[in-house]
Amino acid sequence: MPRKPTSAQAAVPSVDRVLRAPAVVALAAVHGRVSTRDAVRETLAELRAEIARDGASADAGAAIETVSDRTASRLAAAAQSTLRPVFNLTGTVLHTNLGRAIIPEAAIEAMVRAARAPVSLEYDVRRGRRGDRDSHLDALLCRLCGAEAATVVNNNAAAVMLILNTLALRRDVPVSRGELIEIGGAFRMPDIMARAGARLIEVGTTNRTHLEDYAAALGPRTALIMKVHTSNYVIEGFTACVPEKALGALAHDHGLPFAVDLGSGSLVDLRRFGLAHEPTAAEVLDAGADLVCFSADKLLGGPQAGVIAGRRALIARIKRNPMRRAMRLDKIAIAGLEATLRLYLDPERLVRALPTLRHMARPPEEIAALAGRLALRIAAALGQSVQVDCAPAESQVGSGALPSSRLPSTAVVIRARVRRRGAGAALARIESAFRALPVPVIGRVHDAALWLDARCLDDEDAFAAQLDQLSAG
Numbered sequence: 025m026p027r028k029p030t031s032a033q034a035a036v037p038s039v040d041r042v043l044r045a046p047a048v049v050a051l052a053a054v055h056g057r058v059s060t061r062d063a064v065r066e067t068l069a070e071l072r073a074e075i076a077r078d079g080a081s082a083d084a085g086a087a088i089e090t091v092s093d094r095t096a097s098r099l100a101a102a103a104q105s106t107l108r109p110v111f112n113l114t115g116t117v118l119h120t121n122l123g124r125a126i127i128p129e130a131a132i133e134a135m136v137r138a139a140r141a142p143v144s145l146e147y148d149v150r151r152g153r154r155g156d157r158d159s160h161l162d163a164l165l166c167r168l169c170g171a172e173a174a175t176v177v178n179n180n181a182a183a184v185m186l187i188l189n190t191l192a193l194r195r196d197v198p199v200s201r202g203e204l205i206e207i208g209g210a211f212r213m214p215d216i217m218a219r220a221g222a223r224l225i226e227v228g229t230t231n232r233t234h235l236e237d238y239a240a241a242l243g244p245r246t247a248l249i250m251k252v253h254t255s256n257y258v259i260e261g262f263t264a265c266v267p268e269k270a271l272g273a274l275a276h277d278h279g280l281p282f283a284v285d286l287g288s289g290s291l292v293d294l295r296r297f298g299l300a301h302e303p304t305a306a307e308v309l310d311a312g313a314d315l316v317c318f319s320a321d322k323l324l325g326g327p328q329a330g331v332i333a334g335r336r337a338l339i340a341r342i343k344r345n346p347m348r349r350a351m352r353l354d355k356i357a358i359a360g361l362e363a364t365l366r367l368y369l370d371p372e373r374l375v376r377a378l379p380t381l382r383h384m385a386r387p388p389e390e391i392a393a394l395a396g397r398l399a400l401r402i403a404a405a406l407g408q409s410v411q412v413d414c415a416p417a418e419s420q421v422g423s424g425a426l427p428s429s430r431l432p433s434t435a436v437v438i439r440a441r442v443r444r445r446g447a448g449a450a451l452a453r454i455e456s457a458f459r460a461l462p463v464p465v466i467g468r469v470h471d472a473a474l475w476l477d478a479r480c481l482d483d484e485d486a487f488a489a490q491l492d493q494l495s496a497g
Contacts, residue, residue: 036072036087039064047092055099063102067094110464111487115433115477117383118423122466124321124328126379131326131363138359145355158343160358164365168291169305169316171333175343176320176361177351181216183317183330184285188220190345191281191338192247198225200233200266202259203252205287213252213285222247232264235274242278249275251313252285253303272312281314281338288423289318289331291368297375297385300429305333314338322423325380326364327357383480384421388432395434395478398487402436402476405491410454411439419479435467436476447472461490 042048042064043057052060068091110122118124127135137143148155158175165174177183188197197217204226206212217224223245227237238249249271268284275282290302302323308316315334320326330351332342342348353361367377375381395414403412417435420426440450455474458465463486467476481487 036068036075037091039068042068042088042091042095045088045092048095051092051096051099055103059102060095060099063095063098064091067091067098070094108464110466112480113435113465113467113476113478115417115419115435115468115475115479116422117380117419117431117480118322118421120423124423125325126383127327127360128325128364128367128378130367130377131360134359134363135327135356138355143355143359145358157352157355157358160362161365164362164369165331165333168365168368169331169333170309171305171316172336173339174331174333175339175348176353176358177330177332177348178353178357179321179328180285180287180289180317180319180330181211182351183332184213185216185220186342186345186348186351187283187315187317187332188217188222188250189347190342191283192220192222194221195223195247196225196241196243196245197222197247197250198227198238198241199250199252200228200237201226202228202230202233202263202265203254205252205254231259231262233266234264235266235270238266238271238274242274242280246278246280248281248283250283250285253287268308268311268313272314275314276312281335282312283315283317283334284308284313286316286318288322288426289320290323292371292374294323294384294426297381299384299431300426302426305331309334319423320361320364323380323421324364325378327360329353329357329361379482384431386479388434391478392434394481394484395436395476397484398476398478398481399436401488401491402438402494405494406438406454409441411441413437413439415475417475417477419477431479433477433479435478438474438476439472457494461493463487463490 039061043052043061048060048064055063071087071091071094112119112122114122144155146155146157147153148159161176162174165171165176177186199213199217204213214224225241225246227233227241251266251268251271268282272282286303286305286308288302290304291306293301293304295301305316305318313334315332315338317330317332318324320329320331332339364378367374370377375385392414399412399414403410406412413436414434415437417433418430419433420430438454440447440454442450451469451472451474455467455469458467458474458476465476465487467474469475
């Protein structure tokens with residue numbers, strides 16, 4: 025026989041009665057009746073389970089108030105986007121897990137405009153006929169890369185796949201063993217090549233590859249020579265690799281195209297901003313590459329995209345590949361990328377306008393001063409249970425760019441004042457408290473402390489405004 029409900033359980037109101045309560049009616053006006061009804065049902069089931077477990081008492085009036093409050097919290101949590109803004113204090117400028125490049129304001133404005141209204145995405149307004157979505161980016165990319173033509177897809181892995189599928193389907197592509205990279209998420213260059221339908225021909229060794237290694241690999245089934253810029257790691261010591269100019273000459277002597285996967289994709293010489301040199305697309309094409317591809321959301325500092333630039337005839341073949349439609353950009357990404365590229369036309373203001381470059385080139389003394397102010401505020405919020413100091417730190421660019429470069433920085437270092445046995449748990453609570461803030465603060469744990477690198481913090485006031493909630497955490 026079914027168990028008879030207790031008096032406390034019987035006092036729990038019905039769904040209909042709760043839905044008629046003024047506070048819940050107001051919730052339904054905001055969240056919709058169906059969502060509110062479902063949340064009320066879940067809350068009532070939760071309340072009945074608590075009464076059965078704990079033997080708590082309830083009266084109808086108190087139950088309605090409790091259900092209303094819990095339903096409001098449940099609906100608010102469900103309505104919160106899982107894609108949340110965070111403060112990136114990890115010391116990694118282009119953090120893949122945190123969305124890589126921060127899009128510049130000019131690009132954000134352009135993306136919002138494109139989202140709000142119909143746009144001339146594939147319509148030639150002047151001629152009154154169908155247009156090409158690449159037309160919004162082609163001239164800019166050609167000017168900045170020194171290319172004859174260009175096209176864009178949704179990321180650089182797609183760009184590599186499209187190049188190979190178009191030019192090397194069921195044919196051979198020599199690549200140095202030292203360039204068979206693995207990118208984030210365990211995606212490997214040999215796997216991408218296989219999915220593209222190309223046959224990888226490994227040449228040379230991991231640390232040394234010579235021109236004659238490529239020459240020996242060429243045959244009647246060779247489609248192109250490919251060089252992959254090792255942007256996410258460095259091989260040091262007894263090494264050798266073949267420069268683009270020599271590989272381009274070898275490819276052209278055999279009537280083959282030469283393609284370079286540049287990876288992180290810089291458009292300007294970073295040395296002018298006090299950073300390490302990273303090959304630019306223009307340098308690679310000038311050295312003899314027929315095609316170059318790279319990411320737009322790394323060193324370029326824009327929205328996610330993959331750029332392919334180079335010879336007009338090869339780009340035309342790539343654009344005719346049916347796979348390209350599955351990889352194309354939408355109007356919002358095109359608008360953002362176009363606005364980002366236009367910033368490069370004014371190099372003098374590029375550091376101020378492009379967050380990625382601004383964070384990489386931020387003066388160390390400015391970072392140190394900011395970290396000092398943050399340390400005082402954090403120490404006041406957390407009290408005597410922690411030790412808060414400033415310490416020299418080394419930031420990194422991230423996302424596979426400039427892997428051997430370290431950027432001098434300053435971090436706020438937070439340690440728990442507890443016995444050694446409980447230090448790990450105390451540090452975990454501190455780190456969790458920062459992540460639980462309205463705008464989560466993401467740092468890094470190192471040397472039994474939480475390190476908050478100040479390099480990428482722009483809004484000091486917004487960061488400090490929520491620190492008073494740390495003590496409750």
